[in-house]
Amino acid sequence: MNWTAVASIYRFEMARFFRTLTQSFLSPVMSTSLYFVVFGAAIGSRIDQVEGIDYGAFIVPGLIMLSVMTQAISNASFGIYFPKFIGTIYELLSAPINFLEIVLGYVGAAATKALFIGVVILATASLFVDLTIAHPFAMVLFLLLTCLSFALLGFIIGIWAGNFEQLQLVPLMIVTPLVFLGGSFYSISMLPPIWQKITLFNPVVYLISGFRWAFFDTADVPVGLSLLAIGGFTTLCLAVIWWIFKTGWRIRS
Amino acid sequence: MPAILSIRDLRKSYANAFEALKGVNLDIEEGEILALLGPNGAGKTTLISTVCGIITPTSGTVTVGGHDIIEDFRAARSLIGLVPQEINLEPFETVWNTVRFSRGLFGKSRNDALLEDILRKLSLWDKRNNKIMELSGGMKRRVLIAKALSHEPRVLFLDEPTAGVDVELRKDMWNIVAELKASGVTIILTTHYIEEAESIADRVGVIADGQLLLVEQKDQLMTRMGKKQLEVQLTTPVAVLPDALAHHDLQLVNGGDALIYTYDTRGERTGITALLNDVAQAGLVLADVQTRQSSLEDIFVDLVSGDAS
Ligand SMILES: Nc1ncnc2c1ncn2[C@@H]1O[C@H](COP(=O)(O)OP(=O)(O)OP(=O)(O)O)[C@@H](O)[C@H]1O
Ligand SMILES: [Mg+2]
Numbered sequence: 404m405n406w407t408a409v410a411s412i413y414r415f416e417m418a419r420f421f422r423t424l425t426q427s428f429l430s431p432v433m434s435t436s437l438y439f440v441v442f443g444a445a446i447g448s449r450i451d452q453v454e455g456i457d458y459g460a461f462i463v464p465g466l467i468m469l470s471v472m473t474q475a476i477s478n479a480s481f482g483i484y485f486p487k488f489i490g491t492i493y494e495l496l497s498a499p500i501n502f503l504e505i506v507l508g509y510v511g512a513a514a515t516k517a518l519f520i521g522v523v524i525l526a527t528a529s530l531f532v533d534l535t536i537a538h539p540f541a542m543v544l545f546l547l548l549t550c551l552s553f554a555l556l557g558f559i560i561g562i563w564a565g566n567f568e569q570l571q572l573v574p575l576m577i578v579t580p581l582v583f584l585g586g587s588f589y590s591i592s593m594l595p596p597i598w599q600k601i602t603l604f605n606p607v608v609y610l611i612s613g614f615r616w617a618f619f620d621t622a623d624v625p626v627g628l629s630l631l632a633i634g635g636f637t638t639l640c641l642a643v644i645w646w647i648f649k650t651g652w653r654i655r656s
Numbered sequence: 657m658p659a660i661l662s663i664r665d666l667r668k669s670y671a672n673a674f675e676a677l678k679g680v681n682l683d684i685e686e687g688e689i690l691a692l693l694g695p696n697g698a699g700k701t702t703l704i705s706t707v708c709g710i711i712t713p714t715s716g717t718v719t720v721g722g723h724d725i726i727e728d729f730r731a732a733r734s735l736i737g738l739v740p741q742e743i744n745l746e747p748f749e750t751v752w753n754t755v756r757f758s759r760g761l762f763g764k765s766r767n768d769a770l771l772e773d774i775l776r777k778l779s780l781w782d783k784r785n786n787k788i789m790e791l792s793g794g795m796k797r798r799v800l801i802a803k804a805l806s807h808e809p810r811v812l813f814l815d816e817p818t819a820g821v822d823v824e825l826r827k828d829m830w831n832i833v834a835e836l837k838a839s840g841v842t843i844i845l846t847t848h849y850i851e852e853a854e855s856i857a858d859r860v861g862v863i864a865d866g867q868l869l870l871v872e873q874k875d876q877l878m879t880r881m882g883k884k885q886l887e888v889q890l891t892t893p894v895a896v897l898p899d900a901l902a903h904h905d906l907q908l909v910n911g912g913d914a915l916i917y918t919y920d921t922r923g924e925r926t927g928i929t930a931l932l933n934d935v936a937q938a939g940l941v942l943a944d945v946q947t948r949q950s951s952l953e954d955i956f957v958d959l960v961s962g963d964a965s
Contacts, residue, residue, distance in 0.1 A: 405730070411760025418753065490744030494803070497708040498761040499733040651712055656670060 408500045412508025416482055420516050431520045435527040438466055453590050454621050459532040464615040465587025471521040472553045476574050479513035479557030484564050502648030510558050514550035521546055542617035548633045549610055555640035562653050581607045591623040659683040660842050666716035668702055676702040678866040691853035692846045694863035700846040701741055704813045708738045737809030741816045743796045747789035755802045762807035774805050794821050814845035886917040889943040898938040904931050
């Protein structure tokens with residue numbers, strides 16, 4: 404392993420993040436606060452409790468997941484698309500590094516940024532509601548795995564994308580709906596029976612359910628299944644990336 | 657000396673089925689400077705990109721320092737530095753970070769003194785904290801060179817390093833190239849300027865239409881190019897060359913209409929005076945006289961047309 408190269412990519416990518424640190428910090432704080440004003444105060448005053456949990460607290464895991472997933476995807480996809488777009492990818496292709504090292508550098512940086520956002524949201528949320536975390540270790544694990552797997556997905560999107568529109572398209576058209584319909588702001592048990600079945604085809608359901616279990620010890624689907632789902636998703640993304648570098652798809656003519 | 661770069665029957669067809677390299681064979685010795693000349697679209701960049709790992713070859717093998725560029729890509733690529741033809745740089749990064757990144761990418765440990773030295777030589781030291789987008793075009797090209805040198809390559813590819821570069825930088829660049837050569841670095845550069853190849857290369861390769869038409873020691877090539885021809889047109893054609901002219905290196909062409917004399921411009925005597933005297937003595941009357949020098953373009957054309965037949 405060429406660890407120096409991994410560290411170089413990671414540092415270079417993080418530099419972009421630190422240049423805009425205030426912005427990176429302020430926007431999740433702002434949007435989280437807005438969610439609490441709208442959902443927590445306006446809707447929460449009517450819904451009150453979901454499965455014995457204060458609605459304000461109930462939405463925190465989903466809120467974190469929503470931001471972490473979109474951030475991980477957009478950071479990772481932009482991170483690799485940009486060198487492709489401006490041509491600096493020549494250096495990655497001609498350096499003595501393999502695909503795993505490239506992925507570790509780019510995906511590692513994107514996951515770190517997403518993790519940072521997740522933590523900021525958690526901290527902001529705890530200013531609005533009382534939060535006790537039932538399984539802190541599992542919470543961290545779910546958070547890390549989500550950052551990682553969605554950064555991997557973002558990396559694939561960044562390589563696939565041929566222009567900036569496509570770069571925006573997948574997160575906007577696929578991921579955001581899946582997250583919103585994945586029980587971020589409600590419990591699946593609140594849905595009509597038929598939708599309870601359909602919704603199980605949404606992979607995000609398993610992540611949010613598992614993450615919420617780590618907070619409140621209640622889940623829509625068994626937590627083991629959640630872990631399996633996220634593990635399987637990570638493996639799938641890794642396999643796709645391995646194939647991309649093996650065949651040079653969209654990066655090497 | 658063993659070949660540090662060895663290319664065997666290298667072919668490359670792009671996705672659109674266009675064959676940009678049609679079986680290239682080339683050996684480059686350690687420490688030599690090879691200039692690749694060839695018209696636009698000849699395949700120079702394709703050749704370089706393939707060796708560097710940016711393009712996957714369709715068939716053939718390449719070894720660098722004895723390491724196969726595919727099987728043993730880590731060892732092969734660690735030896736290579738590339739200055740690409742296009743200026744591809746991250747606009748929002750500083751010069752210093754960009755160059756440092758390149759060194760790290762090649763797995764080399766941090767060495768600020770070396771980077772400082774490189775930046776100073778390329779007159780970039782004052783600009784080290786500037787963002788790339790604040791630099792001029794020529795300065796950006798220097799950054800590309802600094803990046804390639806930052807990881808201390810043993811084989812350096814310069815793809816048209818002097819395109820869009822002022823006289824000053826051109827001089828700086830050739831000084832650096834000379835210095836690198838002195839330290840044993842092998843250099844392969846492409847250029848459209850014949851004088852450039854002349855002044856700096858040990859060997860010159862000519863590539864056209866995906867084929868390497870010739871690789872020759874520069875001196876030999878220059879001898880070939882140093883040849884000049886004098887054409888003497890006669891008012892009345894002659895059937896055979898008069899005996900008085902037999903000892904000159906002459907050809908009778910155009911049905912006896914003209915004489916062609918080939919000579920070396922770099923010789924001490926061209927023999928022109930003697931020839932013209934003898935021509936007058938033989939009673940031939942001159943209609944016109946003209947000289948031609950075979951240029952590299954002529955050699956291109958000769959080679960390409962010779963190849964087609
Ligand atoms: N990605 C590509 N897909 C298809 N054809 C390509 C591609 N890249 C280059 N070519 C073609 O391959 C041929 C060789 O191109 P190359 O860039 O190697 O030429 P070159 O000798 O470097 O020319 P120049 O002096 O203009 O830089 C050209 O005909 C070009 O159109
Ligand atoms: Mg070129």
